[in-house]
Amino acid sequence: MFVKETGGPVDALWPLVSGVAVLMGRQSNRKDTRMNTTTMYRANVRRAKRHPNAVRADRAAQALAYYRVAGLREPGASVGTVLADFLSDLRHFCDGVNLDLAQLDRMAHRNYLTEKYPR
Numbered sequence: 001m002f003v004k005e006t007g008g009p010v011d012a013l014w015p016l017v018s019g020v021a022v023l024m025g026r027q028s029n030r031k032d033t034r035m036n037t038t039t040m041y042r043a044n045v046r047r048a049k050r051h052p053n054a055v056r057a058d059r060a061a062q063a064l065a066y067y068r069v070a071g072l073r074e075p076g077a078s079v080g081t082v083l084a085d086f087l088s089d090l091r092h093f094c095d096g097v098n099l100d101l102a103q104l105d106r107m108a109h110r111n112y113l114t115e116k117y118p119r
Helices: 002-006 009-028 052-071 079-096 101-116
Strands: none
Touching: 052 079, 052 101, 079 101
């Protein structure tokens, strides 16, 4: 009924859009000097800066945790078992796409040494 009276769906939404625009304008024009704690709180940001190698290790741990549940379907498997199964699956993958895993492993080892012992 409201759509017919105003002439179409765009006209029907106009009061809502204009009301939101007014509210947004009021928020942006505030001259409040105190901090709004609801917008300042960011739970996913760490307070202390972490070493890049710790971040890299966390990424690997998250990947293995995902592989443990999604790939192996064994949530109770040990880290050693998960890593061994993941490496063997990587070998199968490399065989399938014609990559030399040994060469990639040597490259990865050089990268690891560079990251662990920067000059």
